[in-house]
Amino acid sequence: MSRQMVSHDADGLIYEFTPGLEPVYTAENGESLTVETIDSIGGAVQEDADIVDEVPEEVNGATGPIAVSGAEPGDVLKVEIEDVRVNEDRGRVLTIPDFGLLHESDEIEEPRTRVTPVEDDVIRFGDIEVPIQPCIGTIGVAPADKSYTTLVPHDHGGNLDTTDMTGGTTAYFPVFQEGGLLAMGDSKAAMADGEMCGTGAEIGTDIDITVTVLSNPAFELSRPVVETADAWKTIASAETLEAACQLANEDMTALLAKEHGVDETDAHLFSSLVGGLEISQVVDPLVTVRNAVPKEYLSSPF
Amino acid sequence: MSRQMVSHDADGLIYEFTPGLEPVYTAENGESLTVETIDSIGGAVQEDADIVDEVPEEVNGATGPIAVSGAEPGDVLKVEIEDVRVNEDRGRVLTIPDFGLLHESDEIEEPRTRVTPVEDDVIRFGDIEVPIQPCIGTIGVAPADKSYTTLVPHDHGGNLDTTDMTGGTTAYFPVFQEGGLLAMGDSKAAMADGEMCGTGAEIGTDIDITVTVLSNPAFELSRPVVETADAWKTIASAETLEAACQLANEDMTALLAKEHGVDETDAHLFSSLVGGLEISQVVDPLVTVRNAVPKEYLSSPF
Numbered sequence: 299m300s301r302q303m304v305s306h307d308a309d310g311l312i313y314e315f316t317p318g319l320e321p322v323y324t325a326e327n328g329e330s331l332t333v334e335t336i337d338s339i340g341g342a343v344q345e346d347a348d349i350v351d352e353v354p355e356e357v358n359g360a361t362g363p364i365a366v367s368g369a370e371p372g373d374v375l376k377v378e379i380e381d382v383r384v385n386e387d388r389g390r391v392l393t394i395p396d397f398g399l400l401h402e403s404d405e406i407e408e409p410r411t412r413v414t415p416v417e418d419d420v421i422r423f424g425d426i427e428v429p430i431q432p433c434i435g436t437i438g439v440a441p442a443d444k445s446y447t448t449l450v451p452h453d454h455g456g457n458l459d460t461t462d463m464t465g466g467t468t469a470y471f472p473v474f475q476e477g478g479l480l481a482m483g484d485s486k487a488a489m490a491d492g493e494m495c496g497t498g499a500e501i502g503t504d505i506d507i508t509v510t511v512l513s514n515p516a517f518e519l520s521r522p523v524v525e526t527a528d529a530w531k532t533i534a535s536a537e538t539l540e541a542a543c544q545l546a547n548e549d550m551t552a553l554l555a556k557e558h559g560v561d562e563t564d565a566h567l568f569s570s571l572v573g574g575l576e577i578s579q580v581v582d583p584l585v586t587v588r589n590a591v592p593k594e595y596l597s598s599p600f
Numbered sequence: 601m602s603r604q605m606v607s608h609d610a611d612g613l614i615y616e617f618t619p620g621l622e623p624v625y626t627a628e629n630g631e632s633l634t635v636e637t638i639d640s641i642g643g644a645v646q647e648d649a650d651i652v653d654e655v656p657e658e659v660n661g662a663t664g665p666i667a668v669s670g671a672e673p674g675d676v677l678k679v680e681i682e683d684v685r686v687n688e689d690r691g692r693v694l695t696i697p698d699f700g701l702l703h704e705s706d707e708i709e710e711p712r713t714r715v716t717p718v719e720d721d722v723i724r725f726g727d728i729e730v731p732i733q734p735c736i737g738t739i740g741v742a743p744a745d746k747s748y749t750t751l752v753p754h755d756h757g758g759n760l761d762t763t764d765m766t767g768g769t770t771a772y773f774p775v776f777q778e779g780g781l782l783a784m785g786d787s788k789a790a791m792a793d794g795e796m797c798g799t800g801a802e803i804g805t806d807i808d809i810t811v812t813v814l815s816n817p818a819f820e821l822s823r824p825v826v827e828t829a830d831a832w833k834t835i836a837s838a839e840t841l842e843a844a845c846q847l848a849n850e851d852m853t854a855l856l857a858k859e860h861g862v863d864e865t866d867a868h869l870f871s872s873l874v875g876g877l878e879i880s881q882v883v884d885p886l887v888t889v890r891n892a893v894p895k896e897y898l899s900s901p902f
Contacts, residue, residue, distance in 0.1 A: 392869070393869065398868075399845060399846055399849055400849060400850065400853070410869070412869050414873075421873075424862065425860075426860065426897065428873055488874065489873065490874055490877070492876045492891075493872055494876075495868050495872040498873060539841035540887075543879070544701055544702060547702060547794070548707075551707075558727075558728065560726065562707040563695065563712050564712075566695070566700075566796065567712070567714050568725050570795055571730055573792055574791075574793025575793050575794035575879040576793065576878070576879065577877040577889070580842065580845050595730075
């Protein structure tokens with residue numbers, strides 16, 4: 299069976315994750331498909347002269363939603379991210395007024411755009427070559443009861459801006475609505491943890507995924523989790539980094555307690571010894587952190 | 601020449617970094633020495649039954665201060681950390697009331713102590729073995745004009761609780777006072793980034809260092825920097841993680857601007873593409889983050 303391509307063309311693009319999303323495609327449980335995404339600014343920036351005066355009302359257009367047959371509320375949607383390939387000849391990194399970690403600094407000019415041309419496996423920032431390490435900025439499912447624009451990360455995923463959402467990792471999302479209703483976009487050719495200026499090198503991508511429903515999972519998932527080659531990471535978004543750290547550590551403490559048959563206090567103590575807290579992004583309306591624990595100490599909770 | 605041992609015995613232990621510190625030893629510029637440190641709770645916790653009801657008034661005793669000949673305000677003190685060896689048979693990880701990331705959680709019992717016995721190259725947390733990866737929790741120099749207890753991190757260093765302060769890395773501190781006046785302690789046998797419960801596996805260590813004065817440095821240092829095998833990292837402490845991220849990114853932006861001959865805006869944009877923000881600790885009176893950039897993109901600023 300050839301892979302289905304789900305494209306942003308023909309209505310397959312959302313700017314809001316809502317509880318009532320309608321699927322543009324329904325995948326079989328276990329199906330492999332390719333998702334074609336556009337850059338976060340929707341092609342509006344092609345040259346350094348194309349500056350962005352304010353965060354657009356519609357940003358981070360996400361391709362989908364994709365329903366997965368059999369996914370029911372309470373299940374977990376497993377998304378194996380097999381490959382993320384850039385599909386255009388340039389990325390773009392930019393400052394936008396009143397956006398970004400240093401937007402109150404007099405030293406930082408806003409708006410400014412730097413186009414980063416793609417040359418083989420690198421992007422170029424001026425004279426500097428940076429290897430392409432694509433990641434998916436916005437990826438999530440239909441939320442439980444509130445709606446979130448694609449600029450906002452929350453328990454459904456959304457604008458997580460997490461470098462681990464890349465080829466070779468597996469993301470797990472709570473299923474809140476029938477079918478799960480997965481959408482993704484806002485990829486970067488390269489991004490620092492933190493996404494300090496407010497963007498990475500924003501670019502369109504083709505994303506190969508396999509979607510699987512985990513029914514009646516052994517662990518009730520409240521928020522996204524990502525599995526990398528060597529670690530499990532809880533992911534949490536909140537109004538402050540401190541609050542996000544608390545959520546991510548609470549989630550990790552619960553996972554460690556289950557794994558090792560200890561109470562939450564011992565799990566919390568142990569969590570202070572290995573892996574640790576990581577920053578995803580510090581620039582979106584809610585900020586996002588991860589709590590990583592190496593796989594030596596944590597197996598699949600599902 | 602045999603290495604000088606600077607021990608916590610005989611008055612060589614401080615609980616406050618002050619501008620007027622008096623050295624217990626004066627090292628030659630370029631001298632290699634060994635610093636013997638005690639655990640952060642000063643030996644008061646040896647068994648699980650030894651609980652800590654409140655953060656002690658004197659905590660994180662730091663061995664020193666060590667003056668380095670020729671260090672003058674405006675210089676940089678280079679501290680090559682050659683090795684950190686645990687020097688006792690147990691560490692200890694603990695919760696303390698009103699301390700730690702989850703201290704408001706009903707699920708977390710405070711106080712609780714878990715002693716982590718040392719067995720060859722591992723510590724044991726219950727049945728779980730964790731490889732010893734020692735780091736120095738508190739390391740710093742005499743501050744410019746204010747005093748800071750050894751519980752507080754700031755621009756002089758202090759309680760940075762940064763896992764990169766370990767064997768094989770090099771720390772750089774601004775010199776604020778004649779001689780620099782270096783002190784260190786509060787080591788951990790293992791610690792997660794974040795130090796979520798408020799401690800790592802607290803333990804005494806013998807630390808091999810070489811101290812060198814960089815006079816008239818090519819880059820004016822405001823806060824500590826650490827050089828690892830593959831990255832340069834700025835380190836900043838502030839009341840919130842957001843404010844610490846801003847400082848760490850401003851410092852990194854300045855380093856990148858100098859390195860690549862670009863303005864601060866381009867440096868900030870570039871900083872959003874590689875490396876990124878990392879969490880040191882989220883539990884001390886000020887919290888600490890790093891901004892890492894791989895050495896491919898940043899050479900020594902000094």
